[in-house]
Amino acid sequence: MADLDVVRGKGVVVMLNARAPAPDDPRYPWHACASDALERVRFPVSAVAGRVRVRLPLE
Numbered sequence: 001m002a003d004l005d006v007v008r009g010k011g012v013v014v015m016l017n018a019r020a021p022a023p024d025d026p027r028y029p030w031h032a033c034a035s036d037a038l039e040r041v042r043f044p045v046s047a048v049a050g051r052v053r054v055r056l057p058l059e
Contacts (some may be wrong), residue, residue, distance in 0.1 A: 002016050003015040012039060
């Protein structure tokens with residue numbers, strides 16, 4: 001599960017599986033990859049900031 005703050009169509013990851021993103025922490029090597037992929041997604045532009053929750057299925 002990922003929580004993103006979205007402002008003007010751009011998301012910033014604030015939580016990954018209920019933890020703050022830790023891209024340099026060796027216990028969570030996937031954080032950097034997931035954050036990068038999620039922050040490249042573009043959302044509809046709105047004048048109001050919002051929060052989005054994304055479910056990440058394991059494959």
